[in-house]
Amino acid sequence: MDTSAVHRYLDQHERDSLDTLFTLLRQPSISAQDTGVKECAELLAGLMRARGIETEVVPTPTQPVVFGRLDCGDPKAFTLICYGHYDVQPPEPLELWKSPPFAPTVRDGVIYGRGTGDNKGQLIAHVLAAQAWLQAAGRVPINLRFVFEGEEESGSRSLGWFIERHAERLRADLVYVSDGGLHASGRPVISLGNRGIQGITLVARGADRDNHSGNKGGVAPNPVWMLVHVLASMVDPDGHVRVAGFYDGVRPVGDVEKAMMAELDYDPVALGATMGLPRVDMDAETYYRRIMLEPYFNISGIASGYVGQGSKTIIPGTAECRIDIRLVADQDCEDVLAKVRRHVAGVDPRVEVLARGFGTMQPHRTSPTHPALPAVKRAIEAVRGVAPLVMPCTGGSLPNAVWPRLLGVSVLDVPYANADENNHAPNENITVERFLNGPHVSAQVFAELAAMAAG
Ligand SMILES: [Zn+2]
Structure with missing residues (x-):
């Protein structure tokens, strides 16, 4: 033509x-x-x-x-x-x-x-x-x-x-x-x-106010510990997600995808510089596979208690954490959210799971x-x-x-x-x-x- x-x-x-x-x-x-x-x-x-x-x-x-x-x-x-x-x-x-x-x-x-x-x-x-x-x-x-x-x-x-x-x-x-x-x-x-995204907010509540950590320590519940235990139960130190069924939908990486990734140039120092690191510590295939074809369970923020000037010895009343899970085909946002809810309820039902924070994209x-x-x-x-x-x-x-x-x-x-x-x-x-x-x-x-x- x-x-x-x-x-x-x-x-x-x-x-x-x-x-x-x-x-x-x-x-x-x-x-x-x-x-x-x-x-x-x-x-x-x-x-x-x-x-x-x-x-x-x-x-x-x-x-x-x-x-x-x-x-x-x-x-x-x-x-x-x-x-x-x-x-x-x-x-x-x-x-x-x-x-x-x-x-x-x-x-x-x-x-x-x-x-x-x-x-x-x-x-x-x-x-x-x-x-x-x-x-x-x-x-x-x-x-x-x-x-x-x-x-x-x-x-x-x-x-x-x-x-x-x-x-x-x-x-x-x-x-x-x-x-x-x-x-x-x-x-x-x-x-x-x-990749898709599922935003989640976890809210842990203890007492309805901050408490004195000496006078009430050991008696008043601490929502930060609740959150820490729940978070630690969800992801291994190596990044593997332990929520049951989380990886069910993940499409396997085929030879065609491997061949495509091999075409992409890879400079661990230059890529490190784009994120403020001296270098990226992995081979090219791992790098591209992780960014493109594997999900990532991210904690983007945690807030609780007092970290200002001086000290304030409190047992905080609440603790909150924002999570954005990056999903890959053929995971499904709603399915993953339901699995996270089930997991958190099993670890500590006092921690609330809200589908809130970053919205949802499949x-x-x-x-x-x-x-x-x-x-x-x-x-x-x-x-x-x-x-x-x-x-x-x-x-x-x-x-x-x-x-x-x-x-x-x-x-x-x-x-x-x-x-x-x-x-x-x-x-x-x-x-x-x-x-x-x-x-x-x-x-x-x-x-x-x-x-x-x-x-
Ligand atoms: Zn834009």
Whole structure:
């Protein structure tokens, strides 16, 4: 399929692409603070309609989904859902921004602003690619659906609700997501999955107040000890989780995954530096297996008693602990939560287990033999001139599992931002080069999927 006219159109309209992005970036859309999200939905829908995409702002119990559709003229053609999110993280702390978060600014070839990388600068690539196809070829080569949600940064509360109610309109062959950054080496990446997350808060209560540890020591219950015993019973010193059935759903690591991990470069000193350690003390396979394909039971905070200046000899009244369990396919959040509840009740029923702290996202992994994978690889290589790294999974959590779980459709994540995009932090950015490259990749992906479907 000759795509040169489409790429030429994108090259000739770089100014328009940048203007479109800047319009979107100037509209705050902070889901955590409910600031400007609905306005941003309307703005995005308007930008899509102006580019020939039939677009609706669909209300949900929380933030609206911007849903667009563009048909190629053949209902039996390959149908791709492009998923992204138009909401952003809160911009605070404002004093650390070199230019205001919602006044996009270019410095040395880099666009700074909240949402540049995460995710406005990436989702709009799919829209610009569709526009280029319409303008240069008169139609898009596959059927396109656009699902842009307004609360990914707040746990995608209504994405599942939306998908369940609109399943008919969301019939598709593949979900395509561009979020996150390229590999630190600059190599493009295809990620086949994400770890999930289950947040848990443990609360241990003793007396209804702090007590004198001399006068009441040995009589009043100490909730910190309760918590310590419960925590120690759940995880071995080597990190192995002792909650019964915890590993039941974990998908075994196959030869394909091992081969993929062997492709990823590994520098124990450089990786150590990214986390403030002199070096990482393990071999490459262990490192990637632990981050990508094994669950992790994390304690992210413990609070109780007094550790301020001087001393205060108390038996604290309460102790609290936040846990985030990173899950892998095919573990299930609810199942793991139930097993943790059962375990804690067996060790110390006075410790309360609350499903609270970080929300919930299911883990997910697309098969490395998915038929669309070679087509997407070819598209990236054609545009970037270098083959992408295929990661069996990435360590962080995204809401992507809703697609296979609710619609039975697989997901491929192809990040378009630079690795140092500073997402969620001050001075979030995307380089002009990376931003302008995104629509070329999307446009080529549409072509390769069409060619694949045509056999
Ligand atoms: Zn984000």
